[in-house]
Amino acid sequence: MNPYPWLEPVMFYLCAGVALGAAVGIVVSRNIVRSALYLLGTLGGVAGLYFLLHANLLAVIQLIVYAGGTLVLIIFGVMLTSRTPWVRYTPRRGEVVAALLVTAGLLLALLRVFTTTEWSAGARTTAGPAPVADVGTRLLTDYLVPFEVASVLLLVVMIGAAYLARPEK
Amino acid sequence: MTIGLTHYLFVSASLLCLGILTMALKRNAIGILIGVELVLNAANVNLVAFTRYRTGAMDGQIVAVFVILLAAAEAAIAIAIFMNFYNRLATVDVDRGDRLAG
Numbered sequence: 001m002n003p004y005p006w007l008e009p010v011m012f013y014l015c016a017g018v019a020l021g022a023a024v025g026i027v028v029s030r031n032i033v034r035s036a037l038y039l040l041g042t043l044g045g046v047a048g049l050y051f052l053l054h055a056n057l058l059a060v061i062q063l064i065v066y067a068g069g070t071l072v073l074i075i076f077g078v079m080l081t082s083r084t085p086w087v088r089y090t091p092r093r094g095e096v097v098a099a100l101l102v103t104a105g106l107l108l109a110l111l112r113v114f115t116t117t118e119w120s121a122g123a124r125t126t127a128g129p130a131p132v133a134d135v136g137t138r139l140l141t142d143y144l145v146p147f148e149v150a151s152v153l154l155l156v157v158m159i160g161a162a163y164l165a166r167p168e169k
Numbered sequence: 170m171t172i173g174l175t176h177y178l179f180v181s182a183s184l185l186c187l188g189i190l191t192m193a194l195k196r197n198a199i200g201i202l203i204g205v206e207l208v209l210n211a212a213n214v215n216l217v218a219f220t221r222y223r224t225g226a227m228d229g230q231i232v233a234v235f236v237i238l239l240a241a242a243e244a245a246i247a248i249a250i251f252m253n254f255y256n257r258l259a260t261v262d263v264d265r266g267d268r269l270a271g
Contacts, residue, residue, distance in 0.1 A: 077248040099193035164249035
């Protein structure tokens with residue numbers, strides 16, 4: 001049925017590797033511009049994972065809104081809020097150790113939960129790619145109220161951001 | 170070997186932990202915002218993976234769309250606040266924003 005059974009694992013490990021490698025780069029990099037660029041790698045890798053998960057529309061939205069919009073906003077923020085874009089902030093060693101211990105504990109706990117839990121089998125587990133029209137129909141029927149609230153929220157955010165970022169008199 | 174739900178959950182958990190690590194270790198307010206974006210992405214991977222492998226309905230994908238929307242809104246407001254912060258203190262070092270501390 002599937003002529004390339006090896007393709008999905010290869011693409012999964014490629015996308016997951018890019019996403020996680022870039023995320024490690026974000027943590028390690030002491031340069032905020034490089035962190036923002038590594039974020040692009042993470043967003044792209046996660047978009048690839050969405051494609052593998054049959055979420056076509058979401059992958060495209062991820063690339064347009066996140067990589068195209070939010071990331072550019074962050075880079076503009078970096079440019080507007082540092083005298084030189086190459087400022088470095090180095091955390092103290094004790095902070096690094098404490099943060100690593102806490103997150104390693106959290107990660108181990110989560111992995112243990114994932115490997116021991118018996119997830120209930122779903123109604124259908126091998127659905128094909130979701131048609132974009134279906135997502136749109138659901139959005140305008142079952143999810144109409146959240147959709148409208150989100151529209152109002154975006155309006156409020158637009159006005160609020162313009163108000164907050166206005167120049168001082 | 171086939172890729173299953175657990176693989177995606179592992180990726181999601183790793184992204185979550187790296188995001189928390191970013192939030193803990195960055196002094197730059199924009200670095201912390203980047204950490205928040207990582208955490209939101211981890212949550213989205215979880216939602217979509219459960220949609221694909223368990224529920225089969227599209228609710229997870231739709232919720233993920235709303236999460237992306239909220240992340241964009243949050244980034245816009247956060248950047249506006251950081252610009253105010255920078256105008257007042259000439260830095261975005263979060264440790265310097267302690268004027269309200271007693």
